[in-house]
Amino acid sequence: MLLGPSLALSAVLFAIGVAGVLIRRNAIVLFMCIELMLNAVNLTFIALAQVHGMSGQIMVFFVMTVAAAEAAVGLAIILAIFRHTQTVDLTQLNLLKG
Amino acid sequence: MTDLIWLAVALPLLGAILNGAIAVARPTWKSAVSFIGVGTLVAAFAVAVMVALEAARGDGAATTVHLWRWMPVTERLNIDLALVVDRLSVVMLLVITGVGSLIHLFSVGYMRADAGYARYFAYLNLFVAFMLVLVLGASLPVSFIGWEGVGLCSYLLIGFWFDDKANADAGKKAFLANRIGDFGVLIAMFMLWWHVGTLDFGAIAERAPALLPLGGTVVTAITLFLFLGCTGKSAQIPLFVWLPDAMAGPTPVSALIHAATMVTAGVFLVVRMGVLFTMSPVTQLVVTLTGALTAFLAATIALRQYDIKKVLAYSTVSQLGYMFIGVGTGAYTAGIFHLVTHAFFKALLFLGAGSVIHAMHHAQHAAHSELDGQDMRNMGGLRRAMPWTFLLMGLATLAIAGVPPFAGFFSKDEILAAAFARGEVSPVYLASWALGLAAALMTAFYMARLMAMTFMGRFRGGDAMQPHLHDAPWIMTGPLVVLGILSVTGGGLNLPAFAGGSHFLEHWLEPVLRPVTALAMPLAHPHGMTEFLLLGGAIAAAVIGLAAGIRLTLARPVALPADQPPERGLARLLAAKYHIDEIYDFLVVRPLMWFSTRVLWKGIDQFIVDRIAVGGIARVTQGLGWLGSRLQNGQVAFYVAMFAVGAVIILRTLAR
Amino acid sequence: MDVVTLVFGVFALWAVVSALVCVTRRSPISSAMWLVSTMFALAGIYVLLNAEFIAAIQVLVYAGAVMVLFLFVIMLLNVDAEIGPMRRSYGWVVGVGAALVLGAQLLVMRGYSVQRLADEISTMPLGVDPSLVFPEGAAARAATASRGVVGGIAEPLFQAYLIPFEITSVLLLAAAIGAVVLAKKRL
Numbered sequence: 001m002l003l004g005p006s007l008a009l010s011a012v013l014f015a016i017g018v019a020g021v022l023i024r025r026n027a028i029v030l031f032m033c034i035e036l037m038l039n040a041v042n043l044t045f046i047a048l049a050q051v052h053g054m055s056g057q058i059m060v061f062f063v064m065t066v067a068a069a070e071a072a073v074g075l076a077i078i079l080a081i082f083r084h085t086q087t088v089d090l091t092q093l094n095l096l097k098g
Numbered sequence: 099m100t101d102l103i104w105l106a107v108a109l110p111l112l113g114a115i116l117n118g119a120i121a122v123a124r125p126t127w128k129s130a131v132s133f134i135g136v137g138t139l140v141a142a143f144a145v146a147v148m149v150a151l152e153a154a155r156g157d158g159a160a161t162t163v164h165l166w167r168w169m170p171v172t173e174r175l176n177i178d179l180a181l182v183v184d185r186l187s188v189v190m191l192l193v194i195t196g197v198g199s200l201i202h203l204f205s206v207g208y209m210r211a212d213a214g215y216a217r218y219f220a221y222l223n224l225f226v227a228f229m230l231v232l233v234l235g236a237s238l239p240v241s242f243i244g245w246e247g248v249g250l251c252s253y254l255l256i257g258f259w260f261d262d263k264a265n266a267d268a269g270k271k272a273f274l275a276n277r278i279g280d281f282g283v284l285i286a287m288f289m290l291w292w293h294v295g296t297l298d299f300g301a302i303a304e305r306a307p308a309l310l311p312l313g314g315t316v317v318t319a320i321t322l323f324l325f326l327g328c329t330g331k332s333a334q335i336p337l338f339v340w341l342p343d344a345m346a347g348p349t350p351v352s353a354l355i356h357a358a359t360m361v362t363a364g365v366f367l368v369v370r371m372g373v374l375f376t377m378s379p380v381t382q383l384v385v386t387l388t389g390a391l392t393a394f395l396a397a398t399i400a401l402r403q404y405d406i407k408k409v410l411a412y413s414t415v416s417q418l419g420y421m422f423i424g425v426g427t428g429a430y431t432a433g434i435f436h437l438v439t440h441a442f443f444k445a446l447l448f449l450g451a452g453s454v455i456h457a458m459h460h461a462q463h464a465a466h467s468e469l470d471g472q473d474m475r476n477m478g479g480l481r482r483a484m485p486w487t488f489l490l491m492g493l494a495t496l497a498i499a500g501v502p503p504f505a506g507f508f509s510k511d512e513i514l515a516a517a518f519a520r521g522e523v524s525p526v527y528l529a530s531w532a533l534g535l536a537a538a539l540m541t542a543f544y545m546a547r548l549m550a551m552t553f554m555g556r557f558r559g560g561d562a563m564q565p566h567l568h569d570a571p572w573i574m575t576g577p578l579v580v581l582g583i584l585s586v587t588g589g590g591l592n593l594p595a596f597a598g599g600s601h602f603l604e605h606w607l608e609p610v611l612r613p614v615t616a617l618a619m620p621l622a623h624p625h626g627m628t629e630f631l632l633l634g635g636a637i638a639a640a641v642i643g644l645a646a647g648i649r650l651t652l653a654r655p656v657a658l659p660a661d662q663p664p665e666r667g668l669a670r671l672l673a674a675k676y677h678i679d680e681i682y683d684f685l686v687v688r689p690l691m692w693f694s695t696r697v698l699w700k701g702i703d704q705f706i707v708d709r710i711a712v713g714g715i716a717r718v719t720q721g722l723g724w725l726g727s728r729l730q731n732g733q734v735a736f737y738v739a740m741f742a743v744g745a746v747i748i749l750r751t752l753a754r
Numbered sequence: 755m756d757v758v759t760l761v762f763g764v765f766a767l768w769a770v771v772s773a774l775v776c777v778t779r780r781s782p783i784s785s786a787m788w789l790v791s792t793m794f795a796l797a798g799i800y801v802l803l804n805a806e807f808i809a810a811i812q813v814l815v816y817a818g819a820v821m822v823l824f825l826f827v828i829m830l831l832n833v834d835a836e837i838g839p840m841r842r843s844y845g846w847v848v849g850v851g852a853a854l855v856l857g858a859q860l861l862v863m864r865g866y867s868v869q870r871l872a873d874e875i876s877t878m879p880l881g882v883d884p885s886l887v888f889p890e891g892a893a894a895r896a897a898t899a900s901r902g903v904v905g906g907i908a909e910p911l912f913q914a915y916l917i918p919f920e921i922t923s924v925l926l927l928a929a930a931i932g933a934v935v936l937a938k939k940r941l
Contacts, residue, residue, distance in 0.1 A: 004866045005763075005766065006762075007863035008861055008864035009769065010863075011861050011864070013770065013773050014856070015856050016777055016853065016857075017777075023850065026833065028833065029785050032786060035816075036777075039816075046808060047803055049805060049894070053893060054907055054910045057807070058915050062918060062922055068926070069926050071824065073932045075823060078831075079830070079831070079937045082831050083939070
């Protein structure tokens with residue numbers, strides 16, 4: 001079944017994704033880190049689907065769909081921002097600063 | 099008919115509302131204002147007469163008219179808006195609506211040229227409505243509505259010409275002095291509720307003798323607090339200082355509010371609460387002594403005043419003192435009797451003074467003179483120009499001085515006799531009698547002085563003004579004539595036995611005062627030789643005072659205000675009104691101002707409230723906001739880091 | 755150690771190394787390529803975990819379509835490799851620290867087996883038969899055995915999850931329109 005090792009691997013991948021989000025400043029790479037975290041979660045779903053039935057796999061299916069949609073919209077936003085500011089460096093984008 | 103008593107209140111109130119609306123929307127509709135203002139009062143008087151006739155037919159039992167439930171507080175305390183018609187309130191009702199109607203009529207002539215005509219009548223009608231609530235109220239809270247309401251109207255009318263700061267200040271002074279008294283009434287109400295459990299006049303009279311020990315601390319405290327209210331409303335020591343200043347208002351207002359009706363509310367309240375006052379000998383002493391001292395002190399001040407209205411104002415204070423001697427000695431009928439006759443002759447005197455001022459004002463206007471139209475030193479010899487006014491004011495002077503058979507003689511004599519009779523209980527009453535007699539002498543003196551300075555001798559206002567002086571039009575003189583007749587015959591209300599009378603008022607009020615007479619020890623009225631000696635003394639005081647007043651005033655030519663030699667000694671002290679205003683200023687106003695400015699304003703409000711509380715909260719919020727804005731650095735990664743920290747904390751909490 | 759566990763270990767190592775390299779590369783292109791590598795490793799693990807269909811989709815859709823989109827945008831924008839430090843120094847510390855704490859906390863799941871899961875969930879005494887606690891797992895295995903890999907996942911997808919499935923199609927449509935609107939220079 002490999003339940004424990006799979007969950008552990010998922011935790012490690014998720015942590016790597018979080019670290020990536022926290023330390024990278026390129027918006028596109030940030031996005032890829034988020035995809036990495038999504039993949040880690042997917043792994044959890046799959047691992048537990050062995051125990052709980054098909055619902056887990058179907059959920060992964062939905063996550064992929066949403067991830068695809070998110071990637072499309074997110075990348076379009078990055079494109080628009082880049083067109084506006086000529087950069088994807090998030091440290092330069094601080095319009096939300098209080 | 100008695101059930102329709104609410105009409106007597108509602109009619110002037112309606113008049114006030116209509117006139118108020120006119121004052122706001124169409125201030126120039128003076129005819130409509132006169133019609134509404136006088137009409138509602140006359141209609142209220144008609145209601146009063148019919149109610150009085152019905153009361154005269156009945157056995158004197160009080161009828162309470164419940165209008166609606168006003169304050170359902172607890173099961174034990176339910177205050178209805180109820181009016182009580184008994185023989186006491188009927189007397190007051192007749193005086194207020196009757197004298198009120200006459201004064202309203204007079205005002206039509208007196209105030210015609212004033213721009214605030216509609217506003218004036220709105221206030222005046224409102225005053226009458228509140229005054230009727232005061233006397234008709236069946237319980238203390240209901241009467242208190244009227245009590246406060248007349249104070250408000252008094253304030254509004256004293257400061258009627260508020261563009262002059264002195265007038266507005268006089269209004270404020272009256273209001274504040276009254277507030278001190280009102281505080282006393284409120285405290286008394288609370289104590290009554292606590293100790294007697296009711297605020298209804300009838301129920302208080304029934305239950306108080308059983309619940310409260312006779313002469314005990316509680317009843318003494320209650321009555322003293324009530325009397326504090328009376329000193330405010332009825333201008334007695336120590337709160338009398340507002341009444342002379344209240345002369346800043348239009349003269350008919352002085353006649354109606356500050357002579358005939360409102361200022362007598364204190365006397366009325368003492369009579370209403372007669373049972374309580376009778377139960378406390380200490381309070382009775384205090385009331386009598388206060389009344390006597392006020393009567394004496396005010397009379398002395400009146401001796402050296404030159405403003406015609408100021409003389410009358412101090413005279414009013416003095417006469418109110420007499421009424422309190424009456425009700426203080428337990429001679430409630432005498433107090434009410436003097437209240438009624440005083441309403442007649444003092445209203446007449448004020449309206450007469452109003453006519454004089456009116457004439458002076460018009461003459462000044464015609465002659466472009468800048469004289470003070472109220473200063474008696476600028477008058478003189480007016481009897482030729484204003485014969486009717488002279489005649490009527492002369493009658494009123496005889497009445498107030500206590501010359502038989504005019505009204506004031508009988509009422510004043512009855513009060514002094516009662517004080518003398520109580521002299522066997524405590525020498526204080528005897529002293530009060532002596533003070534009252536001295537005040538009677540001075541009353542005659544200053545009234546004679548007023549008449550002599552105003553109407554006799556030669557006119558001192560200059561030749562330019564003289565041809566323009568004349569009697570007021572009949573709409574003003576008419577009410578004076580009616581009041582003159584009442585001043586002459588008013589004594590018939592309670593004519594004593596020696597004059598062939600039957601003590602009508604005493605019998606009339608007997609059902610109302612029955613609970614009081616049941617408590618009080620019988621008052622031994624002086625008889626035979628003593629009675630005639632007292633009468634002789636009173637008449638002698640009146641005659642000597644009058645003669646001396648005229649002789650001394652006319653002995654030397656009256657100096658014009660500008661040529662007035664500086665006064666010395668006692669005269670100076672009297673002219674300065676014993677410096678009481680200055681003493682109050684030094685003892686009360688200045689410390690209060692200092693405390694308010696330094697401690698309350700600068701200390702508590704500006705420093706503690708503004709700086710520390712308000713400013714401190716603002717600073718703390720600002721600091722927190724600064725910290726919060728540091729978090730909002732616009733770096734998405736930072737937000738994610740915070741998010742991760744949050745996730746860690748949540749995981750930490752969930753996975754124990 | 756059986757062969758499955760051995761293969762799992764290889765794939766796991768592959769995934770972790772690829773992910774680490776992906777996160778630490780300066781060039782976005784190489785980051786993307788290493789992410790693709792991670793996804794391949796995960797696809798392998800999916801097969802080991804009896805999710806063959808998802809493994810196929812992972813390769814086709816994720817590693818294929820989505821990552822190509824990423825590469826496409828990177829090349830379109832012509833983003834250079836980051837110059838200078840990727841983060842300010844304390845950003846490193848905070849990021850790595852938070853990730854380590856988070857990972858350490860999540861690693862408690864390492865100890866889970868089917869038996870322990872069943873023990874924790876069921877109210878019955880310890881050592882209960884997991885197939886009694888989780889009947890759906892056995893049912894799913896039976897369905898896969900009888901209908902094949904695709905048939906086993908298709909049946910719930912088009913019956914129990916039909917409405918969410920249709921909603922995802924609307925979501926995708928909205929995302930497509932949104933992407934066009936956002937990326938177009940002017941409408």
